[in-house]
Amino acid sequence: MAMSQISDAPRPIREPAPENAVVARNVSKHYGPVEALRDLTLEFPRGQLTSLLGPSGCGKTTLLKIIAGLLEPTSGEILVNGEQVTGPGPDRAFVFQDFALLPWANVMRNVAFGLELRGVARSEREAIAERYIRDVGLAGFEDSYPHQLSGGMRQRVGLARALSVDAQVLLMDEPFSAVDEQTRRKFQEDLLALVENENKTFIFVTHSIEEAVYVSDQIAILLPRPSRVSEIIRPSGIRGKGADNIRRDPEYLDIVDRIWASLRSYVE
Amino acid sequence: MTSYRSLFLKLLSAVLVFGAWEIAGRIPVSYSFPTFLDTMSALAALTLDGTMLRAYAETLQPLAVGVTISAVFGIGIGLWVGLSARFDWLFSPIFIVMQAAPLAALIPLLVMAYGIGLTSKVFVVCIMAMPVIVLNTGAAVRNTPSSLKEMGKAFLAREDQIILKVIIPAASPVIFSGLRLGISAGFIGAILAELKITPTGVGDIITYSRSIADYPSMYAAIFSIILFAVLFLNLVERLEFILFKGNNRGYVSD
Numbered sequence: 001m002a003m004s005q006i007s008d009a010p011r012p013i014r015e016p017a018p019e020n021a022v023v024a025r026n027v028s029k030h031y032g033p034v035e036a037l038r039d040l041t042l043e044f045p046r047g048q049l050t051s052l053l054g055p056s057g058c059g060k061t062t063l064l065k066i067i068a069g070l071l072e073p074t075s076g077e078i079l080v081n082g083e084q085v086t087g088p089g090p091d092r093a094f095v096f097q098d099f100a101l102l103p104w105a106n107v108m109r110n111v112a113f114g115l116e117l118r119g120v121a122r123s124e125r126e127a128i129a130e131r132y133i134r135d136v137g138l139a140g141f142e143d144s145y146p147h148q149l150s151g152g153m154r155q156r157v158g159l160a161r162a163l164s165v166d167a168q169v170l171l172m173d174e175p176f177s178a179v180d181e182q183t184r185r186k187f188q189e190d191l192l193a194l195v196e197n198e199n200k201t202f203i204f205v206t207h208s209i210e211e212a213v214y215v216s217d218q219i220a221i222l223l224p225r226p227s228r229v230s231e232i233i234r235p236s237g238i239r240g241k242g243a244d245n246i247r248r249d250p251e252y253l254d255i256v257d258r259i260w261a262s263l264r265s266y267v268e
Numbered sequence: 269m270t271s272y273r274s275l276f277l278k279l280l281s282a283v284l285v286f287g288a289w290e291i292a293g294r295i296p297v298s299y300s301f302p303t304f305l306d307t308m309s310a311l312a313a314l315t316l317d318g319t320m321l322r323a324y325a326e327t328l329q330p331l332a333v334g335v336t337i338s339a340v341f342g343i344g345i346g347l348w349v350g351l352s353a354r355f356d357w358l359f360s361p362i363f364i365v366m367q368a369a370p371l372a373a374l375i376p377l378l379v380m381a382y383g384i385g386l387t388s389k390v391f392v393v394c395i396m397a398m399p400v401i402v403l404n405t406g407a408a409v410r411n412t413p414s415s416l417k418e419m420g421k422a423f424l425a426r427e428d429q430i431i432l433k434v435i436i437p438a439a440s441p442v443i444f445s446g447l448r449l450g451i452s453a454g455f456i457g458a459i460l461a462e463l464k465i466t467p468t469g470v471g472d473i474i475t476y477s478r479s480i481a482d483y484p485s486m487y488a489a490i491f492s493i494i495l496f497a498v499l500f501l502n503l504v505e506r507l508e509f510i511l512f513k514g515n516n517r518g519y520v521s522d
Contacts, residue, residue, distance in 0.1 A: 100413075100418065
């Protein structure tokens with residue numbers, strides 16, 4: 001499987017925040033009287049994976065959907081490559097928590113759906129989809145329907161669909177929360193390889209501290225009531241050590257502890 | 269393997285039902301209740317002398333027109349009702365009232381307004397068939413999973429693409445179940461119209477055979493219309509599976 005080939009050689013440590021692919025500037029969001037986000041400012045460096053981490057109700061999915069253009073901010077703005085977001089665009093692709101696959105369409109059509117909506121000719125879009133189906137390790141399942149696949153395989157379809165539209169920014173809304181623990185670990189390793197191999201910017205929502213520290217170049221910790229960025233952590237020291245060693249690294253464990261210490265008071 | 273078994277079970281249940289019918293006819297439970305075999309031979313006689321064919325040519329007119337109108341407008345209005353809250357507010361009550369109304373009581377009004385011809389019969393079929401099609405379609409469209417619509421939006425679907433490629437396929441199982449219910453109600457409507465307005469077609473065979481106490485013929489006509497309805501509904505189900513392949517996920521297929 002192509003995605004899982006994680007090299008043992010240390011990764012080159014990336015330059016800290018060279019240029020920002022996505023910028024959220026003074027974003028606020030109200031749902032009627034409920035304040036989901038207040039004056040939130042955050043930068044997402046190009047080619048890196050930024051996690052939005054926080055307890056439930058802290059507005060992390062809301063922020064992700066505002067970046068996607070699926071929700072409108074009450075005030076403030078989102079810039080993608082310096083341009084203001086007014087709605088969904090070809091520069092961003094979304095991976096959904098509940099997969100959001102079309103149950104009546106087979107894997108091939110689901111993966112090619114983004115291209116189908118853009119009017120790409122059938123033979124062309126199926127060739128592209130086929131490549132990404134192979135990349136995520138689902139070769140041979142092109143004609144299967146979602147109900148015939150396991151949860152992990154369904155999310156691979158969702159990932160292949162997002163990759164096949166070739167967006168520069170990949171928005172992932174708790175993509176691994178609905179799959180089992182073993183599959184999730186595999187996904188996390190694959191994600192590290194993906195960040196390394198694809199020249200894309202990843203924005204990753206999660207509520208798992210370990211997951212955030214394991215996969216992220218930058219972790220934005222959001223706190224609720226009112227939602228704000230309380231801290232930005234860059235676990236740079238553990239990044240070059242290879243997927244197998246991260247979980248044993250003292251710095252990894254320290255960061256996990258530190259984040260838990262700052263979050264625990266918000267968990268009732 | 270399983271298809272053989274399900275075919276066997278279907279045959280078995282047919283044998284049980286028809287066997288019970290035959291026994292009940294032989295006891296007899298009532299003088300006016302013919303045996304299964306008598307009914308079948310009456311059916312064969314009616315079919316062979318062409319009576320049945322002429323009757324169906326007559327009955328199918330209001331049925332086909334009414335069911336087509338109900339399906340096309342029913343699904344169209346249903347889509348609209350499901351997509352727009354204002355339209356829902358405007359139209360749903362009409363169809364709820366239509367569904368609840370005792371049709372037999374309305375027939376004299378229809379006859380006064382539209383006479384005893386085809387128009388009134390088509391109306392009866394539509395009143396029976398349309399509400400369930402509209403209400404099912406509306407409910408199905410309204411209940412499209414919001415994450416699928418959101419997915420369409422995130423992948424740059426236009427409004428019309430979301431309706432055609434997400435909402436309609438997602439709603440299609442419930443739309444089709446509404447269509448099946450609507451069509452079977454339409455069959456009831458067509459026969460009711462022929463019994464209540466003017467005796468023509470299959471309704472005429474039923475009425476006439478009863479008046480001359482030819483009960484096997486009467487039951488043969490009733491049996492034939494039920495058989496026809498079941499076959500037609502199967503055809504609709506086939507159509508659904510051709511149009512929406514992924515829908516075939518194990519609910520009733522026959």
